[in-house]
Amino acid sequence: MPPSIFHRLILTAGFLSLFHAAYSAAQHRSYLRLNELEFTSLPLDILIQGVTSLFVVMYGVLYIAGDFKEIKASAELENKTWETYRNIPSFYTFNHRGKAFSPQYVQMNSKLQIEEIE
Amino acid sequence: MNDLSNLSWSEARDLLRTWRDDNDRRSEEVLQLWKSVLEYNLNKLGGEKFSVLEQVCLAALDCYQIPTVDYCIKQLSNEFPSSLRVKKYYAMRLEAQECYDDALTVLDSLIKKDETNNAPRKRKISILRAQGKNVEAIKELTEYLKIFMSDIEGWQELSDLYIAEQDYNKAAFCVEELILHNPHNHLLHQRYADIRYTQGGYDNVELARGYYCQALKLNQNNLRALYGVYLTSSSIAASPKCTAQKKKEMLKLVDWALLEIKKRYSVVKDTFTDNNIEERLSVLQIS
Numbered sequence: 001m002p003p004s005i006f007h008r009l010i011l012t013a014g015f016l017s018l019f020h021a022a023y024s025a026a027q028h029r030s031y032l033r034l035n036e037l038e039f040t041s042l043p044l045d046i047l048i049q050g051v052t053s054l055f056v057v058m059y060g061v062l063y064i065a066g067d068f069k070e071i072k073a074s075a076e077l078e079n080k081t082w083e084t085y086r087n088i089p090s091f092y093t094f095n096h097r098g099k100a101f102s103p104q105y106v107q108m109n110s111k112l113q114i115e116e117i118e
Numbered sequence: 119m120n121d122l123s124n125l126s127w128s129e130a131r132d133l134l135r136t137w138r139d140d141n142d143r144r145s146e147e148v149l150q151l152w153k154s155v156l157e158y159n160l161n162k163l164g165g166e167k168f169s170v171l172e173q174v175c176l177a178a179l180d181c182y183q184i185p186t187v188d189y190c191i192k193q194l195s196n197e198f199p200s201s202l203r204v205k206k207y208y209a210m211r212l213e214a215q216e217c218y219d220d221a222l223t224v225l226d227s228l229i230k231k232d233e234t235n236n237a238p239r240k241r242k243i244s245i246l247r248a249q250g251k252n253v254e255a256i257k258e259l260t261e262y263l264k265i266f267m268s269d270i271e272g273w274q275e276l277s278d279l280y281i282a283e284q285d286y287n288k289a290a291f292c293v294e295e296l297i298l299h300n301p302h303n304h305l306l307h308q309r310y311a312d313i314r315y316t317q318g319g320y321d322n323v324e325l326a327r328g329y330y331c332q333a334l335k336l337n338q339n340n341l342r343a344l345y346g347v348y349l350t351s352s353s354i355a356a357s358p359k360c361t362a363q364k365k366k367e368m369l370k371l372v373d374w375a376l377l378e379i380k381k382r383y384s385v386v387k388d389t390f391t392d393n394n395i396e397e398r399l400s401v402l403q404i405s
């Protein structure tokens with residue numbers, strides 16, 4: 001399934017929101033430092049925003065990263081047949097009937113025959 | 119065949135890619151696609167261009183279309199002038215023209231240049247095979263496998279060669295080696311069982327039954343393994359060496375396999391009413 005525009009938008013929105021949460025957290029820390037307050041925890045809204053945007057990003061990524069692979073190790077081989085599996089290109093031999101169908105080979109053959117006759 | 123010519127270049131590219139990945143030897147179709155579509159759109163292929171050229175080159179060698187072969191080799195060697203991989207195609211062209219001695223000289227020089235390159239060594243073995251010298255090919259291939267022990271293709275070729283020479287024990291050993299490399303592949307288990315079943319004898323058939331069952335376990339759609347289970351277990355049940363307890367088990371397995379086979383057929387064809395399947399299967403059996 002190709003990633004749709006909708007899911008791309010969700011992913012972008014999720015990332016933006018995540019960065020915004022990070023930026024807010026940094027802002028909060030600098031605010032605390034300026035006012036010489038002690039850091040206890042992040043404000044609740046930043047926390048919620050961070051966690052929600054994490055889930056939004058996860059949702060978007062799931063649709064964009066492509067299809068899942070089967071967990072079974074043999075799943076990819078399920079539809080293979082011996083006919084294609086046994087075929088090894090690096091051991092091809094060309095000494096077979098394929099030649100006989102080629103117009104060029106017939107020429108060579110008849111040339112040989114002519115030479116033999118001569 | 120006719121609708122191949124009407125494909126767009128991107129469809130043709132995708133089709134060639136699936137064939138390349140699956141090792142499908144569809145040389146005629148590849149050539150047809152090449153001549154009708156891809157030859158004029160070669161530069162649109164981008165980075166895939168050279169893989170396609172190699173594929174077409176092989177297909178053309180298969181069909182003895184020497185001008186196409188020359189064109190592909192020229193394109194490739196323009197891009198990679200000193201590549202040994204491209205030079206290998208020169209040797210293969212000579213091989214297709216049955217100039218085996220010239221091909222061997224080229225291959226030997228390639229091996230000298232790069233001892234670790236296994237492709238030209240494989241071609242040398244294929245040449246022996248093309249000449250019908252199976253025994254020498256086996257000898258050469260065992261030498262090759264001493265150096266490149268983890269080459270799966272080599273083991274597979276060796277097992278094929280041994281089967282051609284009817285040396286089933288050694289062929290089975292090669293397939294064992296393949297199973298070690300790839301234990302989840304149902305086709306290898308099936309192949310091993312095929313070899314053992316061909317060998318015959320109570321122990322071998324028993325072994326074959328186990329491997330057919332394993333193949334079936336790895337892939338439930340493997341109908342050949344299902345037939346194998348049926349044939350081997352019925353032949354075990356009929357053997358005089360078989361104990362009564364075991365015979366009972368085997369007959370159960372026979373029934374199950376038959377039922378499964380019938381189920382597969384009825385899925386494909388709802389109107390399947392053939393009751394003679396048992397009779398027809400028994401024709402296949404080795405007695």
